[in-house]
Amino acid sequence: METMIGLPFTPKVLIVDDKPYDVKILEMKLREVGCQVAIATDGLSAIEETRKFKPHLVLLDIRLPDIDGYEVCKRLKNDADLKEIPVLFISAYGDVTDKVRGFESGAVDYISKPYEFEEIFARVKTHLMLRSLQIQLEEQNKRLEMLVEEKTKELVEVNKKLAMLDATKNELLQLVANDLRTPLTGLFSVLDSLIYEELKDQLTKDQLKAYDKAKQQMLSTLEDALLLTQIDVSNTDRVYGEIPIQQVIKQALNNVRPIATSKSVSIVECEAKDFKIFGDQNLLTRAFTALFEIAIRFSARHERIQLQLGTFDHHIELSVYVIGYTIPPDYIGTFFDLSSSARLNILGGELGIKPAIVHRIIALNGGSISVKNEGPAGVLFIIKFPFI
Numbered sequence: 001m002e003t004m005i006g007l008p009f010t011p012k013v014l015i016v017d018d019k020p021y022d023v024k025i026l027e028m029k030l031r032e033v034g035c036q037v038a039i040a041t042d043g044l045s046a047i048e049e050t051r052k053f054k055p056h057l058v059l060l061d062i063r064l065p066d067i068d069g070y071e072v073c074k075r076l077k078n079d080a081d082l083k084e085i086p087v088l089f090i091s092a093y094g095d096v097t098d099k100v101r102g103f104e105s106g107a108v109d110y111i112s113k114p115y116e117f118e119e120i121f122a123r124v125k126t127h128l129m130l131r132s133l134q135i136q137l138e139e140q141n142k143r144l145e146m147l148v149e150e151k152t153k154e155l156v157e158v159n160k161k162l163a164m165l166d167a168t169k170n171e172l173l174q175l176v177a178n179d180l181r182t183p184l185t186g187l188f189s190v191l192d193s194l195i196y197e198e199l200k201d202q203l204t205k206d207q208l209k210a211y212d213k214a215k216q217q218m219l220s221t222l223e224d225a226l227l228l229t230q231i232d233v234s235n236t237d238r239v240y241g242e243i244p245i246q247q248v249i250k251q252a253l254n255n256v257r258p259i260a261t262s263k264s265v266s267i268v269e270c271e272a273k274d275f276k277i278f279g280d281q282n283l284l285t286r287a288f289t290a291l292f293e294i295a296i297r298f299s300a301r302h303e304r305i306q307l308q309l310g311t312f313d314h315h316i317e318l319s320v321y322v323i324g325y326t327i328p329p330d331y332i333g334t335f336f337d338l339s340s341s342a343r344l345n346i347l348g349g350e351l352g353i354k355p356a357i358v359h360r361i362i363a364l365n366g367g368s369i370s371v372k373n374e375g376p377a378g379v380l381f382i383i384k385f386p387f388i
Helices: 018-034 044-053 069-077 096-106 117-198 204-235 247-263 282-297 355-363
Strands: 012-016 036-039 057-060 087-091 111-113 238-242 266-268 275-282 304-312 314-324 368-373 376-388
Touching: 012 018, 012 044, 012 117, 018 117, 036 044, 044 057, 044 069, 057 117, 069 087, 069 096, 087 096, 087 117, 087 376, 096 111, 111 117, 117 204, 204 247, 238 247, 247 266, 247 275, 247 282, 247 304, 247 314, 275 282, 275 376, 282 304, 282 314, 282 355, 282 376, 355 368
Parallel strands: 012 036, 012 057, 057 087, 087 111, 266 304
Antiparallel strands: 238 275, 304 314, 314 376, 368 376
């Protein structure tokens, strides 16, 4: 007789039958093929023995002195600790109705009496192998769950450390920006006095203009850096809500009109439309202001900047078309990146970090921005926001 080979454990089988002769023969045969065997002679003791013995498989007769095998099987399947143990019915009741009822109660197989032990052995071995695979899978899942839990804890700790480092970095940047503002203001005050009072007659108009430009660019970059760190550090001061986009555009245009006037650039406003977006109005106004400043930098003198507002593909879309300078093709893909060298190589570095600020604020408020060259001497910025 073949033994229960190929199993990573010694199989444990519970026999539930009230017929001593049948039990004795079945027990002897199962032990011969390497099984540990326990016996129960009624339904209630079968359930109790299953809890204690923890068999890998139950051979269950239908006719028992107290509760029948169907009820025993149902109770085993309703027990969270026992429901995975396969149950095979062995019974003289061989009608289709009896077999269907057995399967409905939760059994995995049904063997009719009288039987040949070779048949029982083949079926028992098959279900023990299936049970073995199930146990291995359960153990593997537990190991994976433990591994996932362990790695999750590690990631949580790493994220905590990264958050602390990021917060420290942002606090340091804020500190540097704030600490630089006061001494720079004092320094430029002294320089203004020196240049415009004592050295004015010794300097050309171009030199004075270059000084003013460098001064404004340095102070603007410092303010932009401070704003960028404020965006990254916390969202506690942000107030989100529905905003008329036309109102944001109008306020931003008012902010940049002096710059546009100084360059003789006119801005053709878009037609008033009652579109609303969701976001922080203060931040979005600053983003649009920065974008319009960028547009003015790209514009040639005495040219016009064209704004258009509409809806496309389920989005609210604002386009800003500028005639003047274009973006070198190598820098279009990284135009809005803070670390990109584009900001240093386009328009003599006049843009500073404004493109990065515009991109971050718009993304933070659920929108997107893109840029491309349009024609031989034009740039087109497109901002999109979802409908609300």
